[in-house]
Amino acid sequence: MKKRKFLMTTILMLVLSMLLAACGGGNEEGSSENDNEKSSGEKPKxxxxxxxxxxxxxxxxxxxxxxxxxxxxxxxxxxxxxxxxxxxxxxxxxxxxxxxxxxxxxxxxxxxxxxxxxxxxxxxxxxxxxxxxETIQIVTTEKSGIKTVEDLKGKKVSIGAPGSGTAANAEQILEVYGMKLEDIQKQDLSFDESVNGIKDGNIDAAFVTAGTPTAAVEELSATEKVVIVPVDADKADALIEKYPYYTKDEVPSGTYKLGSAVPTVAVQxxxxxxxxxxxxxxxxxxxxxxxxxxxxxxxxxxxxxxxxxxxxxxxxxxxxxxxxxxxxxxxxxx
Incomplete structure (x- = not known):
């Protein structure tokens, strides 16, 4: 009787172990399927x-x-x-x-x-x-007297917000003109801050790398006579030769009430x-x-x-x- 009871207990334990193993195996398999679903691309919410x-x-x-x-x-x-x-x-x-x-x-x-x-x-x-x-626009106003890149020397010039790509564009354009950031009074301002700075007379000019027309510059043109400083063709060629991701571009006539198109360069x-x-x-x-x-x-x-x-x-x-x-x-x- 004791042997039979022991045998029945052993059988029950074995059956229970098999069931637990099967459940565990099923969970592992389900987990694998979920992992595969995730790796193939769970749609974010x-x-x-x-x-x-x-x-x-x-x-x-x-x-x-x-x-x-x-x-x-x-x-x-x-x-x-x-x-x-x-x-x-x-x-x-x-x-x-x-x-x-x-x-x-x-x-x-x-x-x-x-x-x-x-x-x-x-x-x-x-x-x-x-x-x-993305057109590189060197923005100023008629009353600043700035007409060329060389005229930026010693002036308060914004080269864009910290972390923006505009700063690299400004440095590279100044470079082909034989200038460095140290040659200007560098300001690190967003486009809106740059425009407000030009309006208030706190800065003289700003580099703006953006598709034209740019909202902040359009806003400036409503109250000031905007000037876009040109990038000369030979300087553009030198820039493109050294940095091939640039292309020649222009700010079209009529943009910001400009009387004629202004040659410049662009990235994308x-x-x-x-x-x-x-x-x-x-x-x-x-x-x-x-x-x-x-x-x-x-x-x-x-x-x-x-x-x-x-x-x-x-x-x-x-x-x-x-x-x-x-x-x-x-x-x-x-």
Whole structure:
């Protein structure tokens, strides 16, 4: 009887052990499936688009893009004001945003660990695509008497907010004119602060790297006779030879009430994303933006075209964005 009781107890323990093992195995298998789902791209509930100051072009465009992405994907998306390009790259690295505006030159510096990113390369960004030329505008007023880049010597000149790409542009343009930042009274102001400084007479001029027309400069032109200092053709050639991501550009006649077009140079604005966003999510974001540009009221929307989005990118394109461009047969210009 005791043997039978012991045998029954042993059998029950074995059965119980098998059941527990099966349950445990089932949990492990379920966990593996969830991990696979996550790695293939769990759809986030919320995304931030990092833009720039309210007086620039990134912020209004980012607001339109956020609305488009929210409507098309169901992901709650908003646009955040920031110090623009360089700050945005660091914020992506620090997981403070999912999508960001930047200049093509700054994105290259970030991934290569050069200039302001020396010793701090950003390894978790990939491109959605380029958007439009970012014109370098050296803004002043007629009453300042400044007509040439050389006239900036000794003057109070804003080179943009700390962390923006404008500072690098200012330094490189001054360089081809044989000047250094030490030759000006450097001010680190946002576009809005720069314009207010010019209005109030606290600064003499400002570098503004943004799509034209730029809201802050338009506001200035309402009360002052705006002057855009030209970048001479030979200096533009020298700049492009040393820094190939620049292109020749101009501020068109009529912009800011200018009587004639002003020659200058430009880099390109682009959108980047965190590289660990799933292919499906980035595909949906890319498609939503490039197929709903008619919903963007900013004038720059007219220059944003999917067929140009792979030109001058300079960093790796996210597989989700690449999938969209491949479907459309879009390739980078040779």
């Amino acid at each position: 919320f995304m931030s688009i990092l833009t720039g100051g309210t007086g620039g072009t990134y912020f209004p465009l980012g607001g339109s893009f956020a609305n488009i992405v929210s409507d098309a994907t169901g992901i709650d998306t908003n646009a955040e004001t920031t110090g623009a390009s360089a700050e945005n790259m660091q914020s992506i690295k620090d997981n403070k945003g999912e999508i960001a505006f930047t200049q093509t030159d700054i994105a290259s510096y970030a991934t290569e660990g050069k200039l302001m990113f020396e010793g701090n390369a950003i390894d978790n960004i990939q491109a959605i695509g380029t958007l439009y030329p 604005a682009m959108l980047v994303v965190k590289s660990d966003l799933s292919e499906d999510v980035v595909y949906d974001v890319t498609k939503a933006i490039f197929e709903n540009l008619d919903q963007v009221t900013h004038a720059k929307a007219e220059q944003i075209k999917p067929e140009n989005a792979l030109n001058g990118v300079g960093i790796d394109v996210h597989p989700g964005a690449q999938k969209y461009f491949d479907e459309k047969g879009i390739k980078a210009a040779q």
